[in-house]
Amino acid sequence: YEIYLNGMTGAVPRLPTDLTRLEELTERRLGPGPVGYVAGSAGDGSTARANRAALDRRRIVPRMLRDVHERDLAVDVLGRRLPAPLALAPVGVLSIMHPDAEPAAARAAAAQGVPYVLSSASSTPMEQVAEAMGDGERWFQLYWPKDREVARSFLGRAKAAGYSALFVTLDTPLLSWRPRDLDQAYLPFLHGVGTANYFSDPAFRAGLAKPVHEDPNAAVMHFVGMFSDPAKSWPDLAFLRENWDGPIVLKGILHPDDARLAADAGMDGVVVSNHGGRQVAGSVAAADALPRVVEAVGDRLTVLFDSGVRTGDDVFKALALGARAVLLGRPYVYGLALDGQAGVEHVIRCLLAELDLTLALSGHASPTTPGLGDLVEDPA
Numbered sequence: 357y358e359i360y361l362n363g364m365t366g367a368v369p370r371l372p373t374d375l376t377r378l379e380e381l382t383e384r385r386l387g388p389g390p391v392g393y394v395a396g397s398a399g400d401g402s403t404a405r406a407n408r409a410a411l412d413r414r415r416i417v418p419r420m421l422r423d424v425h426e427r428d429l430a431v432d433v434l435g436r437r438l439p440a441p442l443a444l445a446p447v448g449v450l451s452i453m454h455p456d457a458e459p460a461a462a463r464a465a466a467a468q469g470v471p472y473v474l475s476s477a478s479s480t481p482m483e484q485v486a487e488a489m490g491d492g493e494r495w496f497q498l499y500w501p502k503d504r505e506v507a508r509s510f511l512g513r514a515k516a517a518g519y520s521a522l523f524v525t526l527d528t529p530l531l532s533w534r535p536r537d538l539d540q541a542y543l544p545f546l547h548g549v550g551t552a553n554y555f556s557d558p559a560f561r562a563g564l565a566k567p568v569h570e571d572p573n574a575a576v577m578h579f580v581g582m583f584s585d586p587a588k589s590w591p592d593l594a595f596l597r598e599n600w601d602g603p604i605v606l607k608g609i610l611h612p613d614d615a616r617l618a619a620d621a622g623m624d625g626v627v628v629s630n631h632g633g634r635q636v637a638g639s640v641a642a643a644d645a646l647p648r649v650v651e652a653v654g655d656r657l658t659v660l661f662d663s664g665v666r667t668g669d670d671v672f673k674a675l676a677l678g679a680r681a682v683l684l685g686r687p688y689v690y691g692l693a694l695d696g697q698a699g700v701e702h703v704i705r706c707l708l709a710e711l712d713l714t715l716a717l718s719g720h721a722s723p724t725t726p727g728l729g730d731l732v733e734d735p736a
């Protein structure tokens with residue numbers, strides 16, 4: 357209605373309401389380098405395409421005459437009541453996209469009542485992001501460092517700064533083969549890491565021979581060598597349980613047996629995700645993995661979803677496939693690139709307005725209505 361009312365005075369939205377157009381606009385504004393970092397995927401992009409195809413293939417079957425005049429998008433996630441089934445996914449080094457970087461995205465999330473998941477590869481120290489959010493709900497994403505002291509330090513800092521849940525990303529023990537990053541030698545990325553969350557960490561700095569400003573290249577190499585650890589295995593999760601007393605969510609789960617292992621290890625949730633198609637080329641689409649994971653652990657864990665969500669009906673479908681809520685990745689990053697905090701708020705509001713309308717027009721007053729799961733596949 358706001359858009360219609362503004363239209364009466366001749367004002368149209370500053371950014372497109374079709375969020376799939378934002379990537380192209382961002383590329384025109386920032387050029388192919390920075391956009392390559394965001395839009396790029398593993399290998400030839402087959403997993404990113406599969407993510408989209410798996411959502412597209414499933415179709416909603418709308419129901420009629422079900423009194424949807426009063427609606428509520430709220431859901432319970434990890435012991436909190438959220439106003440909508442949406443959070444912003446952790447995305448590293450947002451200074452590549454906009455000088456206001458993570459604090460702007462976090463402020464937008466807080467203003468819209470949506471949780472913000474801060475990447476450990478943030479270009480802003482986590483305390484500054486927390487301050488920008490006020491009492492907005494914030495969760496911290498951990499790339500599990502090789503160095504235990506750095507891991508412990510991150511967890512302690514996150515707790516002290518009011519991050520209420522820990523998201524541990526498991527699908528990135530190594531960075532994958534990403535041609536759009538490789539072809540530019542990761543330059544925009546390494547540039548952005550110059551101000552990263554790591555560099556503000558006392559335990560990280562203790563591992564450097566010289567202070568960051570005296571030898572920034574050595575600091576970047578130290579980051580590259582320790583940001584993740586391919587030697588980790590399931591028993592190592594005990595370390596996280598010992599050092600984090602809030603909810604722990606494993607991000608990057610695709611196999612139902614891994615979801616069962618997560619539940620057995622006392623975790624609180626999983627994010628069914630293939631990192632937006634950025635890790636394993638040829639991987640199962642996240643939306644195809646989702647119902648199997650829900651079937652395996654839906655009664656034991658909070659199951660969240662990301663990878664490929666672009667529209668309100670994508671959110672609807674993920675919920676219908678059993679996710680409690682979804683994380684949104686690239687679209688909000690383009691919103692940030694194009695209009696800072698206001699651009700991220702635009703993206704959140706468009707997505708939630710579209711979800712609300714899709715629910716209503718399909719005969720559902722809430723994301724938790726029974727019968728939401730009546731999707732059909734491949735109607736052709």
Ligand code: FNR
Binds near residue numbers: 634686
């Ligand atoms: C990511 N993602 C990510 N995940 C994570 O756990 N830590 C991180 O630092 C990052 N960084 C990152 C950078 C960029 C540029 C992108 C696009 C993605 C993955 C992210 O959290 C999420 O899983 C995907 O983005 C979801 O897919 P869509 O919504 O982008 O299709």
